[in-house]
Amino acid sequence: MTEALWEPSSLPSSAAVDYDGRVTDCATCVVRNRAICASLDADELALLGKLGRRQRVKAGHTLLWEGDDAPVVANVLDGVLKLVVAAADGREQIVGIVFPSDFIGRPFGKESPYSATAMTDAEVCIFNRKSFDEFASAHPDLQHKLLRRTLDELDRARHWMMLLGRKSASEKVASFLLEMSERLSGQGCNAGTRSGFELPFGRQQIADILGLTIETTSRQLTKMRADGLLDLPSRREIVINDRAAMEDMAG
Amino acid sequence: MTEALWEPSSLPSSAAVDYDGRVTDCATCVVRNRAICASLDADELALLGKLGRRQRVKAGHTLLWEGDDAPVVANVLDGVLKLVVAAADGREQIVGIVFPSDFIGRPFGKESPYSATAMTDAEVCIFNRKSFDEFASAHPDLQHKLLRRTLDELDRARHWMMLLGRKSASEKVASFLLEMSERLSGQGCNAGTRSGFELPFGRQQIADILGLTIETTSRQLTKMRADGLLDLPSRREIVINDRAAMEDMAG
DNA sequence: CGCTGCTTTGATTCGTATCAATAGCAGTGG
DNA sequence: CCACTGCTATTGATACGAATCAAAGCAGCG
Incomplete structure (x- = not known):
């Protein structure tokens, strides 16, 4: 059913994957210090590098299918992916949004419990x-790094459960904007205090995140725009004008 | 604000805790083979035993408070706890239900992201x-065991997000009953095929699990009772009559 | 027996989904 | 450069499901 992206032999040259080479340059990797690989020394890194392969994934393409036996895991180098049930x-x-340096997949278990699809053009290891x-x-x-990461993800997921189960539409949207503002400002070269950011996805996907x-x-x-809480300069840009009110609204 | 249950010096004899002794008998522990401790050999177990303390928690008492610095983690020996945001x-x-042999708490991080409260009288290590x-x-x-457990919990949480965000009330209840039927039949000495079980909590708590x-x-x-899908012999007992229909309804 | 707390049932309201149409933007080709 | 096309987002009217408010049943327990 699925043209598996991770199966080299099945890659047509026109597919989501532009190249497919062994990783030889972990040492210069953009996420070298943030990804789980940061726990490794040079020798170990070289070893892991032999196991890894860089791959581009075009926006909209799916790397992992829910329910399929998933023989791969990956680190995200660039772009944003979504985890979908x-x-x-x-x-x-x-059920999850995956940013650069984050880890994708289900180690120690074969069935992938959800799909992983690129929301923007992406590159993964x-x-x-x-x-x-x-x-x-x-x-x-x-393994320790992975454990910490998984624990953090679990905390985040559980807080999201509160939002999904108990918050109203306006609280959901406000909470979402605040969280995105935080997670996205870490990236890019935003000059710190600016409250504007560009979402890497459209309205339908926001709805799918919020259960609306x-x-x-x-x-x-x-x-919110009418109330002056924010500006919407373009479809995907958000500028929060009144952060305090927004936090209030988030409940 | 909280009479910390895990602070020996603060334990009045009438509190939720009946006794508070060093663990000396990991080898004969009821959850010895199911808890994360199963990864340890006899020597290691003895060492860990020195660090642990058995404690009873009465139904309704809270072991961990959301947002507090939480200086403890625990294994559940007996009873059922809930994790609440x-x-x-x-x-x-x-956001989570904790059964015997499950692990509670947030290793490698100090703030507890949620409260942990006993729903039945419980005993923890x-x-x-x-x-x-x-x-x-x-x-x-x-650590490996802990990682696997955390990954499982994360999968479970993410599936629950789907339920909370996208399912209708009837689908939620049906899904809940099926999952409880599974998780509870592992325990106790149910004669296998029986589809009846006793929930360890009341209606309000079911509502808090389902976001209803x-x-x-x-x-x-x-x-569902009117439609013949199940019987409700007593407040907390559930007997599923038509499992197929129930699975249908769970969506 | 009569509390007390939990659960069920009923009447009504309110929020969000649904259905339907319009508007805006991005890319394409004349 | 502008009309055309397709897609995404907005806006409006209405319906429906779950929440809310209110009251009555029902168990367990002193």
């Missing part, structure tokens, strides 16, 4: 899951 | 967080 009738819930599992088992520091419809999401944003 | 105005969302962190860092196998109100929850259960 879908129901049979097409309803979707985004991909590993065969079995090799990665073995490597991780032999490198406690790596696109219409409700749009209405809430329009209302 | 609360809003300023009192709304609550249960408690550790000072710092000591536990150190012990874990020195024992890769333990108690009234809606009650109405859904009543309707």
Whole structure:
């Protein structure tokens, strides 16, 4: 059913993947110091590099399919991906957003519990899951990093459960904007205090993150603009004018 | 603000804690083979035992408070606890249910991101967080177990996000009953095929798990009984009559 | 037996989804 | 440069599901 992106032999030259080479330059990797690889010394890094492969993924393409046996895990070098759980009738819930230096996939378990799809053009450093599992088992520091990351993700997911289960539409949107403002300002070269940022995705995806419809999401944003809480210079840009009021609204 | 249950010096004899002794019998522990401790050999176990302390927690008492510096982690020996995230105005969302052999707390981080409260009388094996962190860092196998457990929890949480964000009340209740049926049948001495089980908590707590109100929850259960999907022999007992229909309904 | 707290049931309101149409923007080709 | 096309977002009217408000049942317990 799926043209597996991670299967070299199945890659047509026109596919989402532009190149597919062994990783030889972990030492100069853009996320070298932020990704889990940061736990490794030069020798270990070289070893892991042999297992990894760089790969580009075009916006909209899916790296991992929910329910499929997923023989890969990956680090994100660039771009933004979403983790999606879908129901049979097409309803979707985004259960995670993956930024550069974040880790994707399910080590130590074969079925991927969700799909991972690129929301922007992206670049990932991909590993065969079995090799990665073995490597991780032999490198406690790596495993430790992974554990910390997973614990953080779990905390984040649980807070999101509160939002999904108990917050109103306006609270959801406000909470979302504040969190995105934080997570996105870490990236890029934003001059610190600016409260403007560009979302890497559209309204429908915001709706899928918040458990709302696109219409409700749009209405809430329009209302916030009317109330002067924010500006919407373009479709994907957000400028928060009144952060205090926004925090108030987030509940 | 909180009479910390894990602070020996603050324990009045009438408190939730009945006794408070060093653990000396890990080898005969009821959850010995299921908890993360299963990764340890006899020597290591003895060492960890020195760090641990058994403690009883009465139903309704809180072991960890959201936002507090939480100097402890624990294994659950007996009983059921809930993990709760609360809003300023009192709304609550249960973000996790903790059964015997499960692990509670946030290693490698000080603020507890949620409260942990006993739903039934419970018994836990408690550790000072710092000591536990150190012990874990020195024992890769333990850390590995913990990682696997955390990954499982994350998967579970993410699936729950789908339920909270996208499912209707009837789908929520059906999904909940099916999951509880599974998780509870592992425990106790249920004769396998029986589809009846006793929930360790009341209607309000079901509502807090599903992101519903108690009234809606009650109405859904009543309707399912009327439709013959299940029986409700007593307040906390559930007998699923038509599992297929229930799975259908869970969406 | 009569509390007390939990659960069920009923009437009504309110928020969000749904359905439907319009508006705005980005890319394409005349 | 501007009309055309397709897609995404906004806006409006309405319907529906779940929350809320209110009251009555029902168990367990002194």
